[in-house]
Amino acid sequence: MGLFLAKVNSMKSFRKHLVFEVPKRRDYINITHEVENALKESGIQEGMILVSAMHITAAIYVNDAESGLIEDIDEWLETLAPFGKDYKHHRTGEDNGDAHLKNLLIHNQTMLAVTEGKIDFGPWQQIYYAEFDGRRRKRALIKIIGE
Amino acid sequence: MGLFLAKVNSMKSFRKHLVFEVPKRRDYINITHEVENALKESGIQEGMILVSAMHITAAIYVNDAESGLIEDIDEWLETLAPFGKDYKHHRTGEDNGDAHLKNLLIHNQTMLAVTEGKIDFGPWQQIYYAEFDGRRRKRALIKIIGE
């Protein structure tokens, strides 16, 4: 009777939450490091990462870490989905109709590839959490699957 | 000769289609239950779900199940990509150029994380099928991978 060793790379999964308490109504927070750290913690070498805002008034996007651009994004979102308009959603007592539309525009999530234990970024790609209705505790989900 | 038992959690995959026949041109349909049922049917405990409109004139998004907000979304999309404009796409005989642009704006798909057999939702997150060119049979795809 010999020893039998089966090398089985079954699927692994890993989950982590990031917590935000943004003091302003709107802000843009670079979370690239936090996602890289979650990947290291997971030990996953090949797979995919989902980074998703767990709220309908926040978003996740991938773009440049350049302060002028971040101002441009904020002004542009205000033009396309302005704060303070008479949204029908406000009949519920809320004042954040714009934040829901900004979430739809920028999208609440991004997928990232993992190759040889690293996030497969192109030049300048950074992950941002975009808060559109801050001053309360909010979360983003990091889910990694792979092996 | 002994019995050899290898416990191998290999990757599982599951696919299902949802069918829509929306009587109006535009409508917003909460499909959260249908996606949750597909997940149960799959038996997958850890992984990811892709929910994707199989059409280029419909979309999938995650946001609030609040009727005022749904009216806001519809009006807002009409402002940014109005129906009835003289789109070049209409030279083909179609009249749904706006629906293609609305699809691009809202995005045709969403990814969801699966943890311990459940969809990893934040508060208020609901999955919607957004129809921008109804009155015909259309489908959305649910694909789940995991274990």
Add this chain to the structure above:
Amino acid sequence: MGLFLAKVNSMKSFRKHLVFEVPKRRDYINITHEVENALKESGIQEGMILVSAMHITAAIYVNDAESGLIEDIDEWLETLAPFGKDYKHHRTGEDNGDAHLKNLLIHNQTMLAVTEGKIDFGPWQQIYYAEFDGRRRKRALIKIIGE
């Protein structure tokens, strides 16, 4: 001592880059064939594909291969995020602020399902690389996981 054969479908992963050198500032390139070829090369039968622009001034979208619609998309993007405006990002010496906003609007990526070795497309769905700041070498990432 008998022969032991374990049929283990462990997770597979595959990565490929597409390279673009678009001579114009903006263009829309159908990459459906290239993604289908990558899938064949991978040998993966069940899983998911991420197609992602590796740049923050380009995008990936799924829509119709119809030339009138592509003109509509280009004009519409120019209306919502015009080239040549006095963006704050231009204080860095760049002139491509519009391209960053167009990337956010159209989204830099798409996910596709793989079933029985094929991409799970609906009718008319085609994958496009949208260049918003061409005349330089750029890349898109194809990452496939599955089995």
